[in-house]
Amino acid sequence: MATAPEVAKPLARPISQPAFDVARVREDFPILKEQVHGKPLVYLDNAATTQKPRAVMEAEQRFYLTQCSNVHRGVHYLSEQATRAYEDVRVKVQRFLNAGEAREIIFVRGTTEAINLVASTYGRKNIQAGDEILITAMEHHSNIVPWQMLCEEKGALLRVALINDRGEILLEEFEKLLNPRTRFVSVVHVSNVLGTINPVAQIIQMAHRWNVPVLLDGAQAAAHLKVDVRALDCDFYTLSGHKLYGPTGIGVLYGKAALLAAMPPYQGGGDMISSVSFAKTTYNVIPYKFEAGTPNIAGTIGLGAALDYLNGLGFEAVGAQEQELLAYATPALSRIPGLRLLGTAKEKAAVLSFVLDGLHPHDVGTVLDQEGIAVRTGHHCAQPLMDRFGVPATTRASLAFYNTKEEIDALVKGIQKVKEILG
Amino acid sequence: MADLRALYQEVLLDHSKHPHNFRAMADASRSAQGYNPLCGDKVALYIKLEGDRIADVSFQGTGCAISTASASILTQVLKGKTREEAEALFTRFHDFVTGQGQPDGNAPELGKLAVFSGVSEFPVRVKCATLVWHTLRSALSGSEDLVTTESAVE
Numbered sequence: 001m002a003t004a005p006e007v008a009k010p011l012a013r014p015i016s017q018p019a020f021d022v023a024r025v026r027e028d029f030p031i032l033k034e035q036v037h038g039k040p041l042v043y044l045d046n047a048a049t050t051q052k053p054r055a056v057m058e059a060e061q062r063f064y065l066t067q068c069s070n071v072h073r074g075v076h077y078l079s080e081q082a083t084r085a086y087e088d089v090r091v092k093v094q095r096f097l098n099a100g101e102a103r104e105i106i107f108v109r110g111t112t113e114a115i116n117l118v119a120s121t122y123g124r125k126n127i128q129a130g131d132e133i134l135i136t137a138m139e140h141h142s143n144i145v146p147w148q149m150l151c152e153e154k155g156a157l158l159r160v161a162l163i164n165d166r167g168e169i170l171l172e173e174f175e176k177l178l179n180p181r182t183r184f185v186s187v188v189h190v191s192n193v194l195g196t197i198n199p200v201a202q203i204i205q206m207a208h209r210w211n212v213p214v215l216l217d218g219a220q221a222a223a224h225l226k227v228d229v230r231a232l233d234c235d236f237y238t239l240s241g242h243k244l245y246g247p248t249g250i251g252v253l254y255g256k257a258a259l260l261a262a263m264p265p266y267q268g269g270g271d272m273i274s275s276v277s278f279a280k281t282t283y284n285v286i287p288y289k290f291e292a293g294t295p296n297i298a299g300t301i302g303l304g305a306a307l308d309y310l311n312g313l314g315f316e317a318v319g320a321q322e323q324e325l326l327a328y329a330t331p332a333l334s335r336i337p338g339l340r341l342l343g344t345a346k347e348k349a350a351v352l353s354f355v356l357d358g359l360h361p362h363d364v365g366t367v368l369d370q371e372g373i374a375v376r377t378g379h380h381c382a383q384p385l386m387d388r389f390g391v392p393a394t395t396r397a398s399l400a401f402y403n404t405k406e407e408i409d410a411l412v413k414g415i416q417k418v419k420e421i422l423g
Numbered sequence: 424m425a426d427l428r429a430l431y432q433e434v435l436l437d438h439s440k441h442p443h444n445f446r447a448m449a450d451a452s453r454s455a456q457g458y459n460p461l462c463g464d465k466v467a468l469y470i471k472l473e474g475d476r477i478a479d480v481s482f483q484g485t486g487c488a489i490s491t492a493s494a495s496i497l498t499q500v501l502k503g504k505t506r507e508e509a510e511a512l513f514t515r516f517h518d519f520v521t522g523q524g525q526p527d528g529n530a531p532e533l534g535k536l537a538v539f540s541g542v543s544e545f546p547v548r549v550k551c552a553t554l555v556w557h558t559l560r561s562a563l564s565g566s567e568d569l570v571t572t573e574s575a576v577e
Contacts, residue, residue, distance in 0.1 A: 279504035314425050338529045356438070363431070363460055366548060370427050378462045392485045422488060 007166035020321040025313070026402050028053040041374030042407045042414075045256040047192050047220055047351055049242045049374050052306070056246055059305035062297045070212050072271055078359040079374055086297050088305035090287070096307050097237060097254050098228040104260065106290045107300055110251035111219040112142040112237035116188070117253055117290065118215055121263040123184065126289075129155035131183040134207075136161040136169050136198075137388050138191045141381040143217045145187060156183070163388065167194035167343040173370040184215040189221035191395065192342025193380045195326075195351030197225070204234055213259065219243055223400075224322060231256050241299065246280030246306030250299030253290070260286045279304060290338050313401065321401045329399070336415055342389050350399035353380075356418070361395040364418050368395075371414040401421045429541030430548070431488065437565050437567035438538075439488035444481040453565065455483075459550060459572040464490050468558045482555065488524030489542065489551040496535050497555050506563055512536075513556050519543070520552045 007083045029051045037319060045221040055070065063085065069078035081095050087102075090161045094102045108114045119211075123146075133147045135162055144158075151158045159182075161174040176186075188198050206212045213235035218227060225245035229237050236259070240252040255263075265272055265283055269292035274282045283289045312316065329352055333339055336356035356364060365377035376396045379386045386392060397411055448454070448469035457466040464486035471479040478499045482494045501509055516536055517523075522543035542552045550572040561570045 124533065176435070360491075362464075362487035363489070366430070366545060367427060383463065386463065392465075421427050422436060 002075075002240045011352075020040055020317050020401065022321070022402065022404055025204075028055070028229045029402055030054060032402060035281065036372040036374070037370050042371075042373040043411045044397040044399060044403065044407065045302040045374045045376050045413060046400040046403075047243070047380075047396065049248065050245045050400055051225060051402070052245055052247065053309050055309050055312050055401075056305045060247060060302040061334055062250055063298045065303045068298075071297055072288070082297055085301050085304075086295070089307075090299045092304050092307050093252050093254075095118050096227075096311070097252075098230050099254050100230060101257055102313070103258050103286050104254055106253040106255065106260070106287045108251050108253050108290075108296050109249055109296070110240040110242070111217055111238045112240075112251075113216065114145045114236075114253035115143055115215065117356075118135055118255070118267045119185075120268050121151045122213075122259065123147075124153075125262075125264055127154050127156050127183050130181060131156040132179070132181045133157070133186065134159045134161060134174075134177055134182055134212075135186050136174070136188065137163045138167065138169070138194060138196065138382065139186075139188050140192055140217065140387050143186055143188055143385070144384065147184075157181075159292070160384075163196075166345050168194045168345045169192065169198055169203070171199060171206075174203065175206050178212065179208060180210070182207075182210055182212050185212050186212065186217065187390045188217040188219075189227075189349075189390070190218075190224065190351075190383075191343065191351045191382075192220045192351070192398075193353050193394065194345060194381050195348040195353075195398075196343060196345040197221070197347040197349055199347070200234070207304055208233065210333045220351070223310070225319060235259055241303040241306065245304055245309060247296075247299040247302040250296045251301045252303075257286065260290070263290075265289050266293070269293045271295075313411075318401045322350040325399045325403055325405065325408065326352075328405050329397070329411075332408055332412050333397075333415075336412065337414070338419075341365050342391070342394055351396065352398070353394040353396045354395055355391050356415070359418065359422050361393045363422055368411070368414045370408070371417060373409075373411055373414045425543050426541065428544055432541065434537050434538045435492040436488060438492035438495040442482075442491055442497065445483060446481045447483055448479065448481045450476035451481075453562040455558045455562035455570060457554045457561070457570040457572075458519065459486075459490075459554055461550075461572065462487070464551065464554060466490065466494055466555050466558055467564050468494070470559075470562050472506075475507075477501050477506070477509060483546060486554070487548075487551050488555050489539075489548055493539065493552045494555040495521050496538070497559065500535055501559070502510065508564060513560055516556055517553060520549050 012127045067081045069082040071083040077136045081292040090102045090105045091274050147158050157176050162170050189200055207214045215236035216234045218237050218239045223238040235256050237254040239252050242248040272284050272289050340355050342353040361377035378393045425431050451469035452472045453470040455468050466484035469481045480498045520542045539552050558570045
């Protein structure tokens with residue numbers, strides 16, 4: 001099913017061939033040929049959502065054209081095909097994250113739903129009044145608000161680990177915040193604003209010394225670096241399909257089987273039950289206990305194609321290309337007078353958030369847009385982090401492996417135009 | 424690039440860099456807070472009423488060039504107006520920046536506001552221009568609610 005023929009191409013490249021063939025990879029993403037306001041599209045908003053390779057769109061279309069049916073229901077041929085295609089992706093995700101078992105992979109809408117699921121089920125069951133939940137100062141709203149809601153309901157306390165001016169977690173401070181009342185740690189793997197790659201292995205070790213489970217928000221990480229949930233020993237991992245070249249509306253919650261099995265269900269409905277009577281319902285086993293109702297079948301199949309595509313490129317190649325772009329873009333932007341980069345961590349993904357003296361990011365974004373350049377402006381759903389750096393908003397260029405140095409040059413030129421127009 | 428120049432006219436940029444009446448007002452008879460949750464723009468508007476007339480108006484806040492200039496120009500055009508005249512201006516300005524109308528000859532006070540003529544070409548920026556006007560409405564109605572661009576605003 002989702003094993004698109006395209007994914008084999010990059011593997012077929014002779015190993016001796018040097019650098020990443022960006023021109024060839026860009027051919028896989030039809031949208032990159034689009035024009036915006038009469039200029040070639042320069043898409044630098046990959047942290048918001050990545051573009052989709054043709055293989056992903058074709059996989060979804062193939063499902064609707066030839067396999068469309070519901071899963072886990074019918075005895076007929078199409079349903080069997082759809083079920084197999086859907087469950088095959090669960091195994092793909094398991095391998096992608098190096099999870100121990102496929103039943104540890106729950107399909108959800110995205111990272112936001114994954115975190116809400118854990119807060120609503122594990123959280124409601126295990127967090128009591130006076131307990132503490134530990135997050136960091138660089139969390140996305142989706143890894144703040146569900147915990148705040150839980151804390152409010154339970155009378156628990158949300159504690160926040162601070163970061164330094166480079167945008168790195170103060171690990172010693174983090175460790176000091178762990179105490180006998182700490183019941184849960186939820187930390188972003190890679191910051192959507194700063195690009196910081198957090199020392200999650202150390203964080204998990206620290207938390208585990210207190211027998212505290214850790215959730216990693218992997219929304220910005222999974223597309224850019226190899227994630228190994230078993231090596232990390234994280235208890236929960238979340239990701240969004242659309243941020244790793246897959247469709248919107250599909251994401252993943254990984255959880256250790258023992259934890260998931262002990263958690264109450266999230267939503268009630270079909271598929272999550274094993275038997276229902278008006279007197280009593282018996283819940284299905286994991287993962288189905290957490291997948292009430294007809295799932296996003298086409299999206300799941302698209303996600304499978306995205307994983308195949310990424311695996312085809314290889315994380316080594318993807319990572320090297322993105323780091324090269326970051327190494328090129330960082331000094332190029334820093335040289336611009338009046339520009340200040342936010343997020344200068346030693347371990348960093350290819351995200352460049354910046355402010356320009358006297359210019360508001362919204363105005364910057366509007367001028368760049370007229371140049372065909374797509375960047376994100378605003379608070380990036382991380383208002384507490386904006387407060388930490390004393391800015392109301394930033395402009396953010398977030399890169400993917402299909403971006404080029406020429407596009408970075410276009411951004412630099414665009415910023416000069418910004419200064420010309422608004423200066 | 425013509426569009427951008429129409430959006431970011433010299434006068435507008437001047438107002439955004441050197442906003443008029445940018446101050447708190449201790450003896451304000453009315454005030455209201457406006458907020459755009461999508462971008463974080465904030466504006467606090469203060470009004471001193473003498474009878475039905477706006478004797479003084481000032482603002483504070485953070486925002487983009489368009490929202491700052493809009494607030495600055497609002498304070499200029501509103502001084503001395505009656506509440507009814509302010510309401511009428513709101514409607515005319517709103518129609519203007521959403522592309523539903525043009526300033527007419529009978530409204531010389533819209534003269535200064537004509538600098539926002541480029542905004543209607545940039546639909547995502549309309550809220551930047553109208554935030555302070557919605558805040559004005561709230562202040563005049565005496566509502567204590569925070570005005571946000573994501574409620575019933577547009």
